[in-house]
Structure formats: C-alpha cells, structure tokens
Amino acid sequence: MDKKLIVVLGGGESGVGSAILAQKKGFRVFLSDSGVLNDTHRETLQAYRIAFEEKQHTGEYILTADEIVKSPGIPDTAYIMQKVLAKGIPVVSEIEFAGRYTDAKMICITGSNGKTTTTSLIYHILRSAGLNVGLGGNIGKSFARQVAEESYDYYVLELSSFQLEGVYDFKADIAVLLNITPDHLDRYDHNLQHYVEAKMRIIRNQRTEDAFIYWIDDPLVTKEIEKLKPAATTYPFGEKKNGHMAAYTENGKLYIQTKENIFDMELELLALEGMHNVYNSMASGIVAKLMDVSDEQLRTSLSDFKGVPHRLEKVATVRGVQYINDSKATNVNSCWYALQSMRTKTVLILGGTDKGNDYTEIEELVRSKVRALVFLGKDNSKLHAFFDGKVDEIRDAGSMTEAVEAAYQLAQKGDTVLLSPCCASFDLFKNYEDRGDQFKECVRRL
Structure with a gap:
C-alpha cells in the first residue's frame, strides 16, 4: 500500500516542524507556501530532504493529499483552501x-x-x-x-x-x-x-x-x-x-x-x-x-520572572522620560491594559494595520493620561477621525525614527513614552517584533 501523503500548507516555524514530524512518522511529505520561505526554513527542509515549493500552491498535487496540516495564518477563504474544502480533504492544525x-x-x-x-x-x-x-x-x-x-x-x-x-x-x-x-x-x-x-x-x-x-x-x-x-x-x-x-x-x-x-x-x-x-x-x-x-x-x-520582550518592556530613561515598548499590543484591549498600568502622563504611539478596531474602549484613559498622540502608519485617517479634538497634541509619523523623534519633542520630564499601537504591524514592519526592535533601536540613539 502506498504511504499516505501529508501536505503542509505554510512554511513558517509551525509548517516546517510539522513537515519534519510527518517525515519522521513515515509519511510522504510536501510543503507548499504561496510566499517566500526564509533562508533558515529553506535550508532546514533541504537538509531533511523534504519536497517543497514556494511563491505558489500547485493545486493539482496538493489536492491528492490524504491530510493537510495548515498554518494558522491561512484563512479558509484562501483560494487553495476553498479547493481543499470542496474536495473534502481532512485539514488539521500543527497542534x-x-x-x-x-x-x-x-x-x-x-x-x-x-x-x-x-x-x-x-x-x-x-x-x-x-x-x-x-x-x-x-x-x-x-x-x-x-x-x-x-x-x-x-x-x-x-x-x-x-x-x-x-x-x-x-x-x-x-x-x-x-x-x-x-x-x-x-x-x-x-x-x-x-x-x-x-x-x-x-x-x-x-x-x-x-x-x-x-x-x-x-x-x-x-x-x-x-x-x-x-x-x-x-x-x-x-x-x-x-x-x-x-x-x-x-x-x-x-x-x-x-x-x-x-x-x-x-x-x-x-x-x-x-x-x-x-x-x-x-x-x-x-x-x-x-x-x-x-x-x-x-x-x-x-x-x-523577567517578563516578555515587546510586552510593557522598559527600554531606557532619556532626560527623565521613560520609554516603554509594548509593540505586542496589536489590539485595543492590550493598549487599555498598558495605559491602565501607567503612573505618569504619557505620550502614546498608536497605529498600523487596523483589524476593525473600536477605540472607545481606551477613550477615557487617553483623555485622562495621555499628553500627546503620535500616529504611526500608512493610513491614519481612522485614528484622526476618532481622536482629533480629544487630545491637545497629535502628530503623524511615517517611520519609527519620525515617531520616536516626535515623542521625544512632545514628552516632558517625568513622562512616559509608550509604544502600544492597538494595530497589526504589517503596513510598515515585518511583524510586531520588528516594530518593537526598531523602537528600541531609535530610543537608544536619542
């Protein structure tokens, strides 16, 4: 009897791990990613001699799978998933x-x-x-x-x-x-x-x-x-x-x-x-x-316990102003927690890819604690529509350097500058880690 074919969709950390496990358990394995694999993942797959493709999904082959292990980032609405579901192939997560x-x-x-x-x-x-x-x-x-x-x-x-x-x-x-x-x-x-x-x-x-x-x-x-x-x-x-x-x-x-x-x-x-x-x-x-x-x-x-990088992470104090990296705050509620734990007046850096956010949740905290807002994103119109007139000072920034520079000018001694964006990072950064790392780098250059 022919060995079962496991197709792994998505070549990130979880996809590569699933492919290695499937191979170890004696399945035929094929990994497919519509994007470009990072070098480490590509080299790992090559070292394990696992068949893979990138920059495309070859539908004909994928649809011969006995089971599909799907990356959590791929929604069921994706074209390849529509095909898979129509054919009734079982789909599971890495977990x-x-x-x-x-x-x-x-x-x-x-x-x-x-x-x-x-x-x-x-x-x-x-x-x-x-x-x-x-x-x-x-x-x-x-x-x-x-x-x-x-x-x-x-x-x-x-x-x-x-x-x-x-x-x-x-x-x-x-x-x-x-x-x-x-x-x-x-x-x-x-x-x-x-x-x-x-x-x-x-x-x-x-x-x-x-x-x-x-x-x-x-x-x-x-x-x-x-x-x-x-x-x-x-x-x-x-x-x-x-x-x-x-x-x-x-x-x-x-x-x-x-x-x-x-x-x-x-x-x-x-x-x-x-x-x-x-x-x-x-x-x-x-x-x-x-x-x-x-x-x-x-x-x-x-x-x-030392805490988690990019989650209310203290970066440095410059001229009496504390800088805190909360880049992991990719939704409004996370930002609410961050603002709630602030003990000083705050300059808040917000913005990015909006996931259908409702900013009313943080409105009261912004009015009571925030001295100034810096909007960091490609399109800040939704932020302006909500916050204009609610805070005295609002600035726009198209890069992390600009955002940190603006915050540095707006903050007063004893204040906190908080990066807690409420949004995903994909408009200007690779991911929230990249956003947080750039923030830390810019603060250390002040």
Missing part, C-alpha cells in the same frame, strides 16, 4: 497533528490578552522547579518539531484562536482561558460569537480529571461556561473572593487555593506590574499548585 505523537501532559493557554506572558511565566515556574518541560504553540520553537526531536514530559503551549480552530481530538490536561475581548474579528465575519467559540475549543475533549482555569470576572467567558457546562474540574480566579475561588486577592496579598493547600504572597513582591499581570500570576500559580510545585519555589519564580 492536532503533533498531539497524536506524544504522551506528554499538555498545559494550554489561550485568551485575547496576556497569553504569551502567562505561557512564559508557567514555563519559567515549571522549569525552575526542575520539570522536563517544552514551550511551544504560538511562541518559541515549533511544537511538532519538538515532538519529533525532543522528549519532554510536559508541554506549555500558547494557543491562538486560529490554532484552536484546527483542533479535534487534541486534549489539554490543564486548560487556561484568561479573557475574551474582540480581536481578529475580520477573520470571524465580524461575529464575536464565532471568535468566542474558537477560543472555547481549548476545553474540547477534557474530562473530570482535567483542569480548566478561567477568569471568573469575564462576562463572555462565564456566559459560555454556563452554556457548555465543561466536564473538567474548574478553577476560577478573580480579583475578590467570591464563593469557591481557586485564586483571589485580599489585603494586598494574592491567595491560591487548590487541593488542601492555601498559598499566599504579597502582591508587591510579584515581578510583573499592573492588575492584569496579577491575573496572569494567579492563573500561573494555580497551574503550579496543581502540579505540586512547592510554595517556596512558586514564590521565588513569581518574584524573579
């Missing part, structure tokens, strides 16, 4: 595909905001506690490639709604849902419920012995939980103690209550600042206690 080939315990994190920070913090806690743990999903190395080449007992996976769409039999042993706010609605026909349903796939296939950790103060999440009645054991967390809670705050302390244990820690000892990070620390702490990390070890890890 679903790789999950078949490992018995490791899965700790999975999703949410509109805070998932990278929380995933990184959980990984930091577990690794510091000496567990044999891998980090993957929407962050770090490809999960599929790690399954092919490493041997971990646990995986901490950050999962986006796009990745969760392609999950069917995969199961999280511990699922964490931080929050749900409107994001990527362009992908979900501007229907919030479709996005909510994609996120809730994180609890798919969970059983009583599995854990589901969630923020109880999120109305969208709680409404959905009442409707779905998850089979997993639930561990809600929130700001105030209210009934049976796994984590809450009281009198300046964070409390975590699981099994017979009550863990407590002074809030000001947490490495991460801002209330949203208290929630991220709560979710991470619940995971740690479910995995029997000692109180002492957990306290140490929650207080010495």
Whole structure:
C-alpha cells in the first residue's frame, strides 16, 4: 500500500516542524507556501530532504493529499483552501497533528490578552522547579518539531484562536482561558460569537480529571461556561473572593487555593506590574499548585520572572522620560491594559494595520493620561477621525525614527513614552517584533 501523503500548507516555524514530524512518522511529505520561505526554513527542509515549493500552491498535487496540516495564518477563504474544502480533504492544525505523537501532559493557554506572558511565566515556574518541560504553540520553537526531536514530559503551549480552530481530538490536561475581548474579528465575519467559540475549543475533549482555569470576572467567558457546562474540574480566579475561588486577592496579598493547600504572597513582591499581570500570576500559580510545585519555589519564580520582550518592556530613561515598548499590543484591549498600568502622563504611539478596531474602549484613559498622540502608519485617517479634538497634541509619523523623534519633542520630564499601537504591524514592519526592535533601536540613539 502506498504511504499516505501529508501536505503542509505554510512554511513558517509551525509548517516546517510539522513537515519534519510527518517525515519522521513515515509519511510522504510536501510543503507548499504561496510566499517566500526564509533562508533558515529553506535550508532546514533541504537538509531533511523534504519536497517543497514556494511563491505558489500547485493545486493539482496538493489536492491528492490524504491530510493537510495548515498554518494558522491561512484563512479558509484562501483560494487553495476553498479547493481543499470542496474536495473534502481532512485539514488539521500543527497542534492536532503533533498531539497524536506524544504522551506528554499538555498545559494550554489561550485568551485575547496576556497569553504569551502567562505561557512564559508557567514555563519559567515549571522549569525552575526542575520539570522536563517544552514551550511551544504560538511562541518559541515549533511544537511538532519538538515532538519529533525532543522528549519532554510536559508541554506549555500558547494557543491562538486560529490554532484552536484546527483542533479535534487534541486534549489539554490543564486548560487556561484568561479573557475574551474582540480581536481578529475580520477573520470571524465580524461575529464575536464565532471568535468566542474558537477560543472555547481549548476545553474540547477534557474530562473530570482535567483542569480548566478561567477568569471568573469575564462576562463572555462565564456566559459560555454556563452554556457548555465543561466536564473538567474548574478553577476560577478573580480579583475578590467570591464563593469557591481557586485564586483571589485580599489585603494586598494574592491567595491560591487548590487541593488542601492555601498559598499566599504579597502582591508587591510579584515581578510583573499592573492588575492584569496579577491575573496572569494567579492563573500561573494555580497551574503550579496543581502540579505540586512547592510554595517556596512558586514564590521565588513569581518574584524573579523577567517578563516578555515587546510586552510593557522598559527600554531606557532619556532626560527623565521613560520609554516603554509594548509593540505586542496589536489590539485595543492590550493598549487599555498598558495605559491602565501607567503612573505618569504619557505620550502614546498608536497605529498600523487596523483589524476593525473600536477605540472607545481606551477613550477615557487617553483623555485622562495621555499628553500627546503620535500616529504611526500608512493610513491614519481612522485614528484622526476618532481622536482629533480629544487630545491637545497629535502628530503623524511615517517611520519609527519620525515617531520616536516626535515623542521625544512632545514628552516632558517625568513622562512616559509608550509604544502600544492597538494595530497589526504589517503596513510598515515585518511583524510586531520588528516594530518593537526598531523602537528600541531609535530610543537608544536619542
């Protein structure tokens, strides 16, 4: 019998990892990308002798696949996907595909905001506690490639709604849902419920012995939980103690209550600042206690964690003005969190590719905290339409150098300059990392 053909669509980190795993499991493999592969990925595929194409999708061959592993970035509306779906070829995500080939315990994190920070913090806690743990999903190395080449007992996976769409039999042993706010609605026909349903796939296939950790103060999440009645054991967390809670705050302390244990820690000892990070620390702490990390070890890890690049990252203080890189804030809600944690007057750099944003969410914070706005993008008309007249000083910038220069002129001693763009970066930058790196570079040149 002929070996099954697995076609991988998309030649990024997850696609290349999936191709390597498929080859290792004895399938015939073909990888196809409509864009240009980066040099590292191309060299990797060549080294593994995996057949691939770039700058095109050869439909005739792709449509002979027995199964397709699709990159999360490719929407079902793409021309090749329409053909694939019409032919009824099974399509899965890298997460679903790789999950078949490992018995490791899965700790999975999703949410509109805070998932990278929380995933990184959980990984930091577990690794510091000496567990044999891998980090993957929407962050770090490809999960599929790690399954092919490493041997971990646990995986901490950050999962986006796009990745969760392609999950069917995969199961999280511990699922964490931080929050749900409107994001990527362009992908979900501007229907919030479709996005909510994609996120809730994180609890798919969970059983009583599995854990589901969630923020109880999120109305969208709680409404959905009442409707779905998850089979997993639930561990809600929130700001105030209210009934049976796994984590809450009281009198300046964070409390975590699981099994017979009550863990407590002074809030000001947490490495991460801002209330949203208290929630991220709560979710991470619940995971740690479910995995029997000692109180002492957990306290140490929650207080010495270094944070995530491009997420409220302190860059430098120049002439009494602090510069903060929050380039990872690609939606309005992320920017809201950033502004909320500001303790000084702020010069805010906004703009980029708008994903159907509604800026009313940050309007009040902008009016109360923002001294000046700098719009950084190819087309700032939507930003002007909303903010003109609400802030005294507004400038436009067509490059990061111009934006930082304008912010430098507008900021006063004791202020903060915050890059928290609310938008995707693709109009002027390769990605949000490139945007953040350029910001840091420009600040260091001041």
